[in-house]
Amino acid sequence: MSISELKLLAPEIIIASGICVLVLIKSIHSLRSINLLPVLIGALTPLVALLSMVSTFNNPYEIILNGQVVIDTLGSGLKITAYGFSILIILATNINQLNNKSELILIELFALLGISILCSASNLLVIYLGLETLALSLYGLVASNRKSVKSSEAAMKYFVLGSIASGLFLYGVSLIYGLYGSINILDFNNLSVDTSIELQIAIGFIICGIVFKFGAFPFHSWVPDSYQGSTNSVALFISTLPKIGAFALLYRLLIDSFYSLSSLWSLFLLILGIASLIFGNIVALSQNQIRRLLGYSAIGHIGFILIAISASNQIAIESSLIYLFIYIIMTLATFIALEVLSSDNKSIDTITDLKGLNNSHPWVALMLLFCMFSMIGIPPFIGFYAKWIVLSTLLNSEMIYAATIAIIITVIAAYYYLRIVWYMYFEKSDIPLMKNTSNLIQKSLLFTIGSSLLLLGLFPEKLISVISQLFDQIY
Amino acid sequence: MLLNSIIIIPIIASLLIGLLGKDYLRLNYFIALFSSLIVFLLSLYLLYLFDPLSTEYQFQTQMNWITQFNIQYFIGIDGISLPLILLTTFITPLVIITSNTSQKKHLHQYLAAFLILETLMIGVFSSLDAFLFYIFWEAMLIPMFIIIGVWGGKNRIYATVKFFLYTFLGSVFMLLALIYLHFKTGSYAINDFYNANLSLNEQIIIFLAFLFAFGVKIPMWPVHTWLPDAHVEAPTGGSVILAAILLKMGGYGFLRFSLPIATEGAVYLSGFMIVLSLVAIIYIGMVAIAQNDMKKLIAYSSISHMGFVTLGCFVYLYSSNDSLNLETTNLAINGAMIQMISHGLISSALFLCIGVMYDRLHTRKISDYGGVITVMPKFGALMVFFALSNAALPGTSGFVGEFIIILASFKINAWIAIMASTTLVIGAFYTLWMVKRVIFGSVVNSKINTLKEINFIESLPLCLLALSILALGLFPNPLFDLMSNSINILSELILSKAS
Numbered sequence: 001m002s003i004s005e006l007k008l009l010a011p012e013i014i015i016a017s018g019i020c021v022l023v024l025i026k027s028i029h030s031l032r033s034i035n036l037l038p039v040l041i042g043a044l045t046p047l048v049a050l051l052s053m054v055s056t057f058n059n060p061y062e063i064i065l066n067g068q069v070v071i072d073t074l075g076s077g078l079k080i081t082a083y084g085f086s087i088l089i090i091l092a093t094n095i096n097q098l099n100n101k102s103e104l105i106l107i108e109l110f111a112l113l114g115i116s117i118l119c120s121a122s123n124l125l126v127i128y129l130g131l132e133t134l135a136l137s138l139y140g141l142v143a144s145n146r147k148s149v150k151s152s153e154a155a156m157k158y159f160v161l162g163s164i165a166s167g168l169f170l171y172g173v174s175l176i177y178g179l180y181g182s183i184n185i186l187d188f189n190n191l192s193v194d195t196s197i198e199l200q201i202a203i204g205f206i207i208c209g210i211v212f213k214f215g216a217f218p219f220h221s222w223v224p225d226s227y228q229g230s231t232n233s234v235a236l237f238i239s240t241l242p243k244i245g246a247f248a249l250l251y252r253l254l255i256d257s258f259y260s261l262s263s264l265w266s267l268f269l270l271i272l273g274i275a276s277l278i279f280g281n282i283v284a285l286s287q288n289q290i291r292r293l294l295g296y297s298a299i300g301h302i303g304f305i306l307i308a309i310s311a312s313n314q315i316a317i318e319s320s321l322i323y324l325f326i327y328i329i330m331t332l333a334t335f336i337a338l339e340v341l342s343s344d345n346k347s348i349d350t351i352t353d354l355k356g357l358n359n360s361h362p363w364v365a366l367m368l369l370f371c372m373f374s375m376i377g378i379p380p381f382i383g384f385y386a387k388w389i390v391l392s393t394l395l396n397s398e399m400i401y402a403a404t405i406a407i408i409i410t411v412i413a414a415y416y417y418l419r420i421v422w423y424m425y426f427e428k429s430d431i432p433l434m435k436n437t438s439n440l441i442q443k444s445l446l447f448t449i450g451s452s453l454l455l456l457g458l459f460p461e462k463l464i465s466v467i468s469q470l471f472d473q474i475y
Numbered sequence: 476m477l478l479n480s481i482i483i484i485p486i487i488a489s490l491l492i493g494l495l496g497k498d499y500l501r502l503n504y505f506i507a508l509f510s511s512l513i514v515f516l517l518s519l520y521l522l523y524l525f526d527p528l529s530t531e532y533q534f535q536t537q538m539n540w541i542t543q544f545n546i547q548y549f550i551g552i553d554g555i556s557l558p559l560i561l562l563t564t565f566i567t568p569l570v571i572i573t574s575n576t577s578q579k580k581h582l583h584q585y586l587a588a589f590l591i592l593e594t595l596m597i598g599v600f601s602s603l604d605a606f607l608f609y610i611f612w613e614a615m616l617i618p619m620f621i622i623i624g625v626w627g628g629k630n631r632i633y634a635t636v637k638f639f640l641y642t643f644l645g646s647v648f649m650l651l652a653l654i655y656l657h658f659k660t661g662s663y664a665i666n667d668f669y670n671a672n673l674s675l676n677e678q679i680i681i682f683l684a685f686l687f688a689f690g691v692k693i694p695m696w697p698v699h700t701w702l703p704d705a706h707v708e709a710p711t712g713g714s715v716i717l718a719a720i721l722l723k724m725g726g727y728g729f730l731r732f733s734l735p736i737a738t739e740g741a742v743y744l745s746g747f748m749i750v751l752s753l754v755a756i757i758y759i760g761m762v763a764i765a766q767n768d769m770k771k772l773i774a775y776s777s778i779s780h781m782g783f784v785t786l787g788c789f790v791y792l793y794s795s796n797d798s799l800n801l802e803t804t805n806l807a808i809n810g811a812m813i814q815m816i817s818h819g820l821i822s823s824a825l826f827l828c829i830g831v832m833y834d835r836l837h838t839r840k841i842s843d844y845g846g847v848i849t850v851m852p853k854f855g856a857l858m859v860f861f862a863l864s865n866a867a868l869p870g871t872s873g874f875v876g877e878f879i880i881i882l883a884s885f886k887i888n889a890w891i892a893i894m895a896s897t898t899l900v901i902g903a904f905y906t907l908w909m910v911k912r913v914i915f916g917s918v919v920n921s922k923i924n925t926l927k928e929i930n931f932i933e934s935l936p937l938c939l940l941a942l943s944i945l946a947l948g949l950f951p952n953p954l955f956d957l958m959s960n961s962i963n964i965l966s967e968l969i970l971s972k973a974s
Contacts, residue, residue: 392544395651408647
C-alpha cells in the first residue's frame with residue numbers, strides 16, 4: 001500500500017478516527033458534561049473528510065488495493081453528498097431532546113463509514129462489509145429511542161428482515177463466485193447475454209439486497225415501522241443518507257458490473273418500482289402518524305427512482321440520481337421542520353399536531369408548505385424537476401405506460417401531502433403549539449434548506465449539470 | 476423590460492408584505508393596492524406601445540435558463556395575450572380594493588397570495604416557452620389552493636382539494652405532451668412546436684392530453700364539477716379571480732397550444748368538441764335555473780358561457796365541404812376572445828355583487844333575499860345591469876361575443892347555431908329570475924330592511940366594471956383592431972396545417 005493509495009482512502013480513515021475520538025471523549029469523565037462537544041466532533045469529522053477529498057476529486061479512474069477499492073468521480077460525488085448532508089443532519093439533530101446524543105452521533109458516524117465503503121468498493125465482499133456496517137448502525141439508530149415500545153419493536157423487525165436480506169445478498173454473492181470464480185465486480189463487465197438459470201437466481205438475490213436497502217416494495221415493511229418508532233432526529237438520518245448508500249450499492253453492482261445483463265434486471269426494477277410507487281402512495285393516503293406517512297411516501301419516491309433506473313441508459317441513471325438528491329433535500333427540510341417544532345416534552349407525531357400551525361409558527365408552516373408542494377411535484381419547487389426529469393427519461397426510452405402510471409399515482413399522492421398543508425393552514429388548533437426552545441442553528445438550517453427548495457427550483461441548471469458531470473468518467 | 480417588470484412587481488410586493496407581517500395592516504393594504512395599480516398603469520403603457528400590425532411577438536425577452544434541455548426564459552405578447560393580460564391587471568386591483576372590507580383574518584397573507592397569483596397569471600399569458608408556461612400554469616394551484624382553503628366558506632376544504640386534484644390531474648397529461656413534443660422538436664419553444672412533424676395519431680393523442688388540461692380549467696362539461704364547489708366556497712376575491720382569469724387560461728391554451736400544434740387532431744375531434752360545448756351551453760344552463768344558491772347559479776352560468784368560448788374555438792373546423800374558410804375562422808376566434816374578455820368582466824362583477832350581499836347577511840341563498848332594491852337602490856341598479864349583460868343584452872359586451880359565435884356557427888351548420896342560440900332564452904331565464912327574486916319583489920324579512928347601501932369602496936369596482944362592460948358592448952372595435960392581426964396569423968396557421 002503506497003502513500004498515494006492512502007491519500008485516496010483519506011475520507012474513510014478520517015471518519016474512523018473521528019469515531020475513535022468520540023469513543024475516547026465518552027470515556028473521559030470531565031469531558032462528558034460538555035453537551036456541544038460530541039456534536040462538534042460529529043459535524044467536524046465529515047467536514048474534514050469532505051475537505052480531504054477536494055484534492056483528489058478530479059483524480060482519474062483508479063483501482064487500488066488489489067482491485068478491492070475503485071476511485072471514480074461518481075463514488076467521490078456520492079461520498080461528498082453524503083458528507084455534506086451528514087453535517088447538516090448532525091447539526092440539525094435536536095440537542096436538547098436526547099440525553100444519549102453522543103452515542104447517536106457515534107452510530108451515525110459508523111453509518112457514514114459504511115456508506116463511504118459502499119461508494120467505492122469494487123469487490124463483492126467489501127461491498128458486503130460496507131452494507132453490514134451501514135445496516136448494523138441503522139438497527140442501533142432505530143432502537144435508540146429506548147423508552148418507546150414502538151422503537152424496540154421496529155428495531156427488532158428491521159433487524160430480522162435486514163438479516164434475511166443480507167443473507168439473501170450473501171447467497172447471491174456466493175452463487176456468483178461459484179459461477180465465475182471471482183468476486184471482483186470489474187470481472188463481470190463483459191458477460192454474455194445468454195444467461196444460465198443460476199446467474200438469474202444470483203442476480204435476483206442481489207437485487208433483493210439492493211431493494212431492501214432502498215426500502216422498495218416487497219421489502220418495504222421495515223420503512224414505516226422504523227420511521228414511526230424512532231424520534232424525528234433519527235428518522236431524519238435513516239430517511240436520507242442510507243438511500244445514498246443504497247444508490248451506490250445499486251450502481252456498483254448493476255451498472256458497473258452487470259450492465260451487460262441489463263435486459264435481465266431492468267424488468268425486475270421496473271416491476272418493483274411500479275409496485276412500490278403504487279403501494280407506498282396508496283397506503284400513505286390513510287396515515288395519520290406523520291413519520292409513518294413520510295415513510296410510505298418515501299417508498300413511493302423510491303419507486304420513482306427504480307422506474308427511472310430500469311430504463312437503464314445513461315440519462316436514466318443520471319435522472320435517478322438527480323431524483324434521489326432532490327428527494328433527500330426535501331426529506332431533510334421536512335424532518336428539520338418537525339424537529340424545530342418539537343419541544344423537550346412534546347414531539348410532533350400525528351398530523352393533527354400540526355393543526356393551526358399557520359397561526360402559531362407562520363414561517364415554519366411556510367417552509368413545510370414548500371416541502372409538501374415540492375414533494376407533490378408542483379413547480380417552481382425543486383421537486384417538480386425531479387419528477388419532470390424522470391418523466392423525460394421514461395418518454396425518451398419509450399416507456400410511455402410507465403410514465404402514465406407514474407403521473408396518475410403522483411396526482412393521487414398529492415392528496416396526502418395536501419392534507420398536511422390543510423391541517424397547517426385551514427384548521428384551527430385545539431391546543432396551540434407552544435413557542436419552543438429550538439436553537440438558532442436548527443431554525444437557520446430549516447430556512448436555508450426550505451428556501452433552497454424554491455431557489456434551486458428557480459435555477460436548477462447548476463444542480464442538473466453538476467450531477468451529470470459525475471457520470472463523465474464512465475461513458 | 477416593461478413586460479418583465481409587469482411580471483415581477485407583484486411578486487416583489489408580495490415578498491415585502493410577507494416580510495412586514497401581520498402587524499402592519501394599513502401599510503400592507505397600501506403596498507398591495509399601490510403595486511397592483513402600478514402594474515395596471517404599466518400594462519396600459521404596454522398597450523400604448525403595442526403595435527397591432529406587427530406579425531411578431533412583441534416585448535420579447537429571451538434568455539437561456541436550463542441549457543441542457545434547451546429551456547429558455549422566453550416571454551413576449553401578441554394580440555391574443557395582451558387583452559387577457561389587461562384583464563388580469565385590471566381585475567387584480569379591484570379584488571385588492573374590496574379585500575379590505577370583506578377580509579379580516581391574515582389579511583397580509585391574503586394580499587400576498589393574490590399578488591403572487593397576479594404574477595403567475597400574467598406569466599401564463601406571456602410565456603413563449605412551453606416549459607415556462609407549464610411552471611406558471613401549475614404554480615398557480617398553490618396560491619389558489621390556499622385562498623380557497625383559508626378564507627373560504629364552511630365546506631372549503633373539500634372544495635379546494637377537489638379543485639387542486641382536478642386541475643392537477645388535467646395538467647400532468649399536458650406535461651407529458653410537452654415532454655413528448657420536446658423530444659420531437661428538441662426545443663420547448665412554442666413556435667418550434669408549431670413546426671413539429673406529427674402523424675395524425677400523435678396529434679389526436681396530444682390533442683387529448685391538452686384537452687385534459689384546458690378542458691378541466693375552462694371547465695368543459697363532464698369535468699366541470701369542481702367549479703361550482705370552488706366558486707361557492709371561495710372568498711369573494713377568489714371567486715372573482717377564478718371566474719375572470721383562471722377559466723380564461725383554458726381558452727387561451729386552446730388557442731395557443733391545441734389548435735396550432737395538434738391541428739389535425741382538432742379537426743378530427745371537432746365534432747366531439749362541438750357536442751361538449753353545446754351540452755355545456757344548454758344542459759348546464761338548465762342546471763343553473765335550478766340553483767338556489769346565488770354563487771352556484773353564477774358558477775353554472777360561467778360554465779355555460781365558457782361553452783361559447785370552446786364552441787368558437789372549434790366550430791369552424793367542422794365544415795362539411797372540405798374547404799375551411801379563413802373568414803369564418805377569424806370570426807369564430809374573434810368571438811371566442813371577446814366572449815372571454817366579456818365574461819371575465821361580467822362574472823367578476825356578479826361575484827362582487829354577491830360578495831357585497833354576503834358581507835351583510837352572511838347567506839347566499841336566493842330565498843333569504845327579496846326586495847333588496849328598496850333598501851339599496853344604487854346597488855340594485857348595478858346588479859340588474861350586470862344581470863342583463865349576463866343575459867346578453869345588446870349594448871353590453873355579453874351580447875357581442877355570443878352573437879359573433881352564433882353568426883360563425885350559422886356559416887358552418889344552422890343546427891349548431893340554433894342550439895347555441897337557445898342560451899339567449901335560458902341565460903335570460905336563470906339570471907333574470909334570480910334578479911327578480913333577490914332584487915325585486917317584496918321585502919321578505921326584517922333583516923333586509925337593515926341592509927346598508929354600498930359605500931364608495933364597494934361601489935367603485937362595480938362602477939368601473941359596469942363602464943367597461945358598456946364600453947366593450949357599444950364600441951368593440953378597438954378590441955377587434957388589437958386582436959385581428961394576431962388572430963389572422965393564427966387562423967392562417969390553423970388552416971394551412973388542417974388542409
